[in-house]
Amino acid sequence: MKKKVFLAAAVALGTMLMATPVFAGNNGWNRDNRGWWYQFSNGSYARSSWVSVNNSWYFMDASGYMQTGWLNDRSGWYYLDTNNGNMCMGWVNVNGNWHYMNPANGGRMLANGYTPDGYYVDGNGVYRPGVGTAQSGGQDNSQSSGQNSTQLSEAQFEDQVIELVNQERAKQGISPVKKDAGLTSTADVRAAELEVLFSHDRPDGSDCFTAYPRGFGYKGENIAAGQRNPEEVMDSWMHSSGHRANILNPNYDSIGVGYSNLNGRANWVQNFGKKNSGWN
Numbered sequence: 001m002k003k004k005v006f007l008a009a010a011v012a013l014g015t016m017l018m019a020t021p022v023f024a025g026n027n028g029w030n031r032d033n034r035g036w037w038y039q040f041s042n043g044s045y046a047r048s049s050w051v052s053v054n055n056s057w058y059f060m061d062a063s064g065y066m067q068t069g070w071l072n073d074r075s076g077w078y079y080l081d082t083n084n085g086n087m088c089m090g091w092v093n094v095n096g097n098w099h100y101m102n103p104a105n106g107g108r109m110l111a112n113g114y115t116p117d118g119y120y121v122d123g124n125g126v127y128r129p130g131v132g133t134a135q136s137g138g139q140d141n142s143q144s145s146g147q148n149s150t151q152l153s154e155a156q157f158e159d160q161v162i163e164l165v166n167q168e169r170a171k172q173g174i175s176p177v178k179k180d181a182g183l184t185s186t187a188d189v190r191a192a193e194l195e196v197l198f199s200h201d202r203p204d205g206s207d208c209f210t211a212y213p214r215g216f217g218y219k220g221e222n223i224a225a226g227q228r229n230p231e232e233v234m235d236s237w238m239h240s241s242g243h244r245a246n247i248l249n250p251n252y253d254s255i256g257v258g259y260s261n262l263n264g265r266a267n268w269v270q271n272f273g274k275k276n277s278g279w280n
Contacts, residue, residue, distance in 0.1 A: 026039065034065055036085065038051055048060065058080070070094075075171075076105075078101065090103065098126070100127070102115075104227075104231055104232035113229065113230065114229065116228045157229065161234060161268070162257055165255060168238060181256075182213035186258075187258030189211050190211055190269040191267045192260050215275055217275070217276050219273050220270075220271075221269065221270065222237055223268065223269050224243075233268045252272040252274055258271070
């Protein structure tokens with residue numbers, strides 16, 4: 001049975017690029033001594049952009065030719081099959097190293113985190129065997145050092161969400177939000193409350209903002225349930241206008257993120273705020 005994914009939030013703008021015809025060819029795929037290109041029925045072709053053909057994604061360079069191998073399109077790293085050029089999804093082996101091209105993030109390479117199947121990839125996106133695996137909720141896998149790896153994973157997840165939030169804000173020229181201890185505590189409380197009631201209302205009937213610490217003016221909350229990792233929940237939020245508006249709201253300067261996992265269902269919370277003047 002597929003996991004249910006829930007979202008709730010307390011105007012996305014899009015752009016479209018039109019390809020310009022430069023050389024002639026038949027509709028569909030064409031090839032010359034430089035490589036492959038794809039021509040549309042109106043005679044135009046894609047360049048410096050992605051194109052979807054028969055449910056596979058390809059990237060065309062500035063001249064309109066299909067690119068293969070590693071690609072960084074400013075949003076992140078992707079890998080294009082060296083034989084047919086289609087964007088790879090899931091695990092791929094490149095020069096003896098395994099990388100995870102995250103389907104939940106549009107095929108972008110995962111780095112410095114855990115894959116949905118629990119394997120760690122380093123900052124270069126390379127799988128590191130023996131480093132450890134992410135733990136699922138409900139299991140107690142305490143190490144001899146006294147640290148609980150489930151709790152450690154939750155803290156890493158929360159920090160990764162903040163990092164992804166600031167990446168999205170940076171794309172729009174918006175100042176980053178800073179992790180706030182008070183909002184983090186609030187988000188942790190709210191994540192636990194979502195296990196009882198998935199709502200912006202708290203289990204006692206009050207609204208979510210009653211959990212906020214003092215000293216905040218503008219306030220906003222995003223919640224979600226069912227997503228397996230930070231990339232997946234951020235992808236869900238960024239494809240929902242209300243959640244996206246909170247993430248990109250320039251009025252906020254602070255954030256706290258909460259994560260909990262009960263019986264295999266992840267619960268996610270973002271609490272945003274703007275500190276009132278005079279508050280540290």
